[in-house]
Amino acid sequence: MPLGPIPTRSPMLIARTIPELRQHLANCQCPAFVPTMGNLHAGHIQLVERAKPLGDRTVASIFVNRLQFLPHEDFDSYPRTWEADCAKLEAAGCDVVFAPRETDLYPEPQTVKVHADPALADILEGQFRPGFFTGVSTVVMKLFMSVFAGHAQGVAVFGKKDYQQLMVIRQMVRQFALPINVVGVETCRAEDGLALSSRNGYLSESERAEAVQLSLALRSLGRDALAAADGLVSHLPGLEDKALQALRQRGWQPDYLTVRRRSDLQVPQAGDALVVLGAARLGNTRLIDNMEI
16 A cells, blocks of 8 residues: 655744744744754753644744843854754754844844842842843843734743743743743753753863863752751851852852752742752853752
């Protein structure tokens, strides 16, 4: 009996403007969206694969957002790897890539911005990168409006590596009553435990070998925090200082290594569910990581 034709996937569509994107999604009931800044790695592709069964059209954006970079940070040097990114997304089954130029997403100065709750956004990353979460919240809101406008529901998928960012976005979606289900995906790691990051490419060979020490330091701090049990509140400052000093002795410049409660990233009390978070510079590269304990 002759076999029927093998079904083929529609080619991946590329939208540069918001009207083009909305045209591509006109017949879509529930977009599943993965926002990225490009320079994609296996962690990004894992997000796309997680998104696919959650909606009827999978959308990824590639946009390096100037608003979330401080003047001394790496906006201009951040790697742009367009052709490789598109090949990876198409292989992962992405349906639509939204890759606006800066003038497409910000045709006029973005003077209206989304300011996240300072209690969440001005600590940790927000303390060391002032204004970062305003830039993140603003561009994510604009991307959400570009992708989800006209749809009764949608899904947005983010990695847990940017733990605080995920919390800020969830709070924004909740407080603005956006019809979007925000899904967090576990951090994708290299074989030695290093969290995958687009900035890992900045590391020299020797720095790459050393970089796993950040996740090891967080694991050690997490073990010490759990061992402190009911005495955590009194012991925590000393435990965090010990972890910071250990990284400094290895040549790192840590911003923070800390244990917080998962619900709001405030200082934990006995019985709270915990997360350990860290950010540190190795050479010229700033790395972040976290793990729930």
